[in-house]
Amino acid sequence: MIISLLDYKVKGLNFNREQTGTFGSQMRASGFLGSLITNAKKDKLHLPIMSFAYMATLLKNAGHDVGFFHDDGDIPKNTQLVFIASSMAGYKIECGIAAKIRKNSPQAKIGFIGAFASVKPELFKEASDFIIDGEPEGAILEFIQGNKALEGIVHSPQVPNLDDLPVPDWDIMGVDNFSYFPILPKKPFLPVITSRGCTFNCDFCPYMVSQKPAMRYRAVNSVLNEIETLIKKYKIKNLLFRDITFTMNKKRIQELCQGMIDRKFNLDWACETRVDLLDPELIQLMYKSGLRGVNLGIESFNLDIMKKNGKKPDSLIHQNNIIELMNKLGIKVSAFYMLGFPDETEADIQNTIDYSQSLNTHFAQFCIFTPFPGTPTFEEMKGRLLTEDWTKFTEYYPVIKYEKITPQKVEQLRDKAFVSYYFRPRWIARYGVNTLRSFFN
Numbered sequence: 001m002i003i004s005l006l007d008y009k010v011k012g013l014n015f016n017r018e019q020t021g022t023f024g025s026q027m028r029a030s031g032f033l034g035s036l037i038t039n040a041k042k043d044k045l046h047l048p049i050m051s052f053a054y055m056a057t058l059l060k061n062a063g064h065d066v067g068f069f070h071d072d073g074d075i076p077k078n079t080q081l082v083f084i085a086s087s088m089a090g091y092k093i094e095c096g097i098a099a100k101i102r103k104n105s106p107q108a109k110i111g112f113i114g115a116f117a118s119v120k121p122e123l124f125k126e127a128s129d130f131i132i133d134g135e136p137e138g139a140i141l142e143f144i145q146g147n148k149a150l151e152g153i154v155h156s157p158q159v160p161n162l163d164d165l166p167v168p169d170w171d172i173m174g175v176d177n178f179s180y181f182p183i184l185p186k187k188p189f190l191p192v193i194t195s196r197g198c199t200f201n202c203d204f205c206p207y208m209v210s211q212k213p214a215m216r217y218r219a220v221n222s223v224l225n226e227i228e229t230l231i232k233k234y235k236i237k238n239l240l241f242r243d244i245t246f247t248m249n250k251k252r253i254q255e256l257c258q259g260m261i262d263r264k265f266n267l268d269w270a271c272e273t274r275v276d277l278l279d280p281e282l283i284q285l286m287y288k289s290g291l292r293g294v295n296l297g298i299e300s301f302n303l304d305i306m307k308k309n310g311k312k313p314d315s316l317i318h319q320n321n322i323i324e325l326m327n328k329l330g331i332k333v334s335a336f337y338m339l340g341f342p343d344e345t346e347a348d349i350q351n352t353i354d355y356s357q358s359l360n361t362h363f364a365q366f367c368i369f370t371p372f373p374g375t376p377t378f379e380e381m382k383g384r385l386l387t388e389d390w391t392k393f394t395e396y397y398p399v400i401k402y403e404k405i406t407p408q409k410v411e412q413l414r415d416k417a418f419v420s421y422y423f424r425p426r427w428i429a430r431y432g433v434n435t436l437r438s439f440f441n
């Protein structure tokens with residue numbers, strides 16, 4: 001069968017459909033600096049959709065002719081099956097593309113994958129033959145075995161053992177397509193998954209919609225073998241662990257890092273985790289094995305607001321100590337902050353902005369609190385939505401009504417957060433020159 005996978009690139013925009021739990025993200029910060037960051041990310045940050053990498057490999061291994069595309073015009077006319085990656089901000093465009101493909105290839109069955117299509121299938125129904133609900137790999141395994149028809153809403157079971165998935169065949173996806181700017185600027189760059197799930201199960205977390213709280217871990221040796229394959233076959237220089245809480249199990253990560261050192265991988269790598277799952281001993285070992293970048297969800301200075309919104313916070317002292325150590329080692333920390341939690345005041349948001357500056361990490365990302373469908377937070381916020389125009393759910397627009405602040409003020413504070421963060425003598429002195437250089441390389 002001729003099968004096409006489409007992660008549609010929209011000229012001038014970047015939906016990054018792998019991010020935000022596959023709801024996709026679309027950075028839209030305003031002002032000079034916001035525009036500079038937005039444009040650089042648009043050009044230089046391209047994460048592959050991991051489910052596509054696994055699906056492509058499973059289908060190819062089963063004897064199908066599989067292609068991965070960014071443009072519907074490149075899809076072979078005689079394609080028989082098309083999977084389109086959905087996103088929240090871009091769903092109207094994606095449905096339009098499905099209609100175009102249907103016109104050009106009327107024989108093809110067309111389906112959507114991704115968290116937004118899973119939780120809002122009614123929006124995709126007319127444009128498609130099927131919608132995969134859940135992590136798509138399970139449905140693909142059943143489809144290959146002849147146990148699943150791709151029709152209507154296809155409920156996809158989770159793959160219980162992640163080691164049953166193959167090492168992705170990146171030849172199908174095109175290694176040069178991907179990069180992880182600005183944390184890991186070197187190419188070739190590829191991601192690896194070592195686990196799925198997160199037992200913290202925060203109420204607002206979009207990743208929980210598809211990954212669920214229970215942890216599924218791969219065997220450490222299987223991960224090491226995969227990395228070795230990527231080094232030998234694709235000569236990768238940078239690697240991103242795509243786990244949502246990479247250091248959930250300290251012992252396992254120690255084994256993995258020691259294995260990377262013993263096998264002399266000599267790679268720069270990055271990961272995403274929680275600060276309370278890091279300690280100095282672990283950081284030193286991770287650094288020795290090549291850790292050069294970490295994404296951390298700090299979210300807010302106000303620990304009570306975090307608790308109220310269903311996230312167990314870390315102590316501020318521990319956060320400070322851990323970030324100071326990583327800053328000292330030269331590990332690029334990218335800290336994520338959320339502004340405009342439901343009951344925040346202007347002073348609360350200002351406290352978070354001030355706190356971000358005191359931590360002085362290499363990068364800081366300021367998003368606006370956004371309830372994603374399928375999460376407990378969305379159910380709670382249903383009566384407070386300012387809009388049901390889902391294309392505004394990018395984490396850069398206020399989408400809920402506030403009691404103590406206006407949505408316009410939240411937006412203004414978001415812009416102020418970016419400008420006041422990066423135009424500070426302390427940030428410029430420490431990171432300014434190198435960072436600016438990387439934007440123009």
Ligand code: SF4
Nearest residue numbers: 198200201202205244
């Ligand atoms: S700790 Fe992070 S990844 Fe885990 S559920 Fe909470 S927000 Fe999501």
